[in-house]
Amino acid sequence: MEVFTLQDLYEFQKNFSINNVFIVGLRIPQHYRRILFSILTVTYILTLSCNLLVILLVFFTKLSHSPMYVLLSNLSLSEILLTTDIVPPMLYIILRNGANFSIVGCLMQFFLFGVFVVTESFLLSAMSYDRYLAICKPLHYKIIMGPELCLCLIVICWTMGFLIMSIAVSVVNTLYLCRENIDHFYCDVIPILKLSCSDTFMVEIVACFLSSSATLFPFLVIIVTYGCIIQAITMISSSVGKEKAFSTCSSQLGVVFKYYSTMIIVYVVPPGHFLTANKIASLLYTVITPLVNPFIYTLRNQDINVAIRQIIQSITRQQKIELIKNSQ
Numbered sequence: 001m002e003v004f005t006l007q008d009l010y011e012f013q014k015n016f017s018i019n020n021v022f023i024v025g026l027r028i029p030q031h032y033r034r035i036l037f038s039i040l041t042v043t044y045i046l047t048l049s050c051n052l053l054v055i056l057l058v059f060f061t062k063l064s065h066s067p068m069y070v071l072l073s074n075l076s077l078s079e080i081l082l083t084t085d086i087v088p089p090m091l092y093i094i095l096r097n098g099a100n101f102s103i104v105g106c107l108m109q110f111f112l113f114g115v116f117v118v119t120e121s122f123l124l125s126a127m128s129y130d131r132y133l134a135i136c137k138p139l140h141y142k143i144i145m146g147p148e149l150c151l152c153l154i155v156i157c158w159t160m161g162f163l164i165m166s167i168a169v170s171v172v173n174t175l176y177l178c179r180e181n182i183d184h185f186y187c188d189v190i191p192i193l194k195l196s197c198s199d200t201f202m203v204e205i206v207a208c209f210l211s212s213s214a215t216l217f218p219f220l221v222i223i224v225t226y227g228c229i230i231q232a233i234t235m236i237s238s239s240v241g242k243e244k245a246f247s248t249c250s251s252q253l254g255v256v257f258k259y260y261s262t263m264i265i266v267y268v269v270p271p272g273h274f275l276t277a278n279k280i281a282s283l284l285y286t287v288i289t290p291l292v293n294p295f296i297y298t299l300r301n302q303d304i305n306v307a308i309r310q311i312i313q314s315i316t317r318q319q320k321i322e323l324i325k326n327s328q
Contacts, residue, residue: 071126132226
């Protein structure tokens with residue numbers, strides 16, 4: 001399967017009767033739009049800063065030797081890219097109270113959004129497998145989860161994202177798009193299907209299969225691995241050992257619960273009946289989750305807290321040395 005390219009999108013546009021789409025966004029009064037714009041701007045900056053901090057901590061400290069943190073840095077990278085794909089255009093839409101976008105730009109946003117969502121889903125399953133090996137097979141962990149396997153898992157996660165979304169956007173080429181309004185704040189599969197004047201039944205079947213492959217399989221891996229982890233923890237005789245083992249995976253369980261609960265609201269609840277709730281859930285899914293995840297992973301993580309203290313101490317020490325040199 002060849003990787004989907006931007007040139008393919010321009011070729012696909014020949015099948016469409018529209019060149020532009022109008023994205024409605026959120027229908028709220030002017031003064032509320034300004035408040036929302038300010039909140040989203042601050043949230044976006046914090047999201048970039050927090051996730052970038054995680055990446056820098058991993059690759060410039062001893063954490064880079066741990067597969068778990070290498071996977072975590074890739075999760076942070078996918079969240080930076082996801083929120084960058086969604087938030088800047090959404091800020092523009094809020095300022096303009098709706099805005100026109102080219103159909104190619106809309107499809108490209110959908111493609112990239114899907115790539116990062118699918119990649120994140122597979123990364124979460126890879127991280128659960130890493131925790132399974134660390135807790136259930138501690139003596140063999142370093143042998144099994146070496147740099148080669150870690151790199152292989154990362155490549156598979158990103159490849160699956162691009163592969164699945166290449167197929168998804170290719171399927172959209174079979175539709176005749178003629179409507180121009182998207183009652184959402186970004187281009188997703190359901191709003192795009194509503195642009196079609198042709199029968200979307202087969203496309204919906206394929207989309208359902210792809211979404212199941214992208215989310216259900218990783219979710220099953222997470223369920224199975226954490227089932228084994230919980231069973232292994234219950235067999236630990238020491239209460240301190242149980243607490244330590246559970247603390248290593250409790251943060252990921254929180255992220256997984258939040259990730260899939262918002263996804264269910266966005267893609268399972270019928271948007272026609274609960275459109276406002278669907279938009280709010282999408283806002284949480286694309287804006288709040290990428291901001292909250294770094295805090296969940298780092299606040300209770302002793303290794304990252306130690307790394308942060310070491311960097312602060314190193315900077316403070318360097319500043320003292322510079323002050324001494326300047327005073328002399």
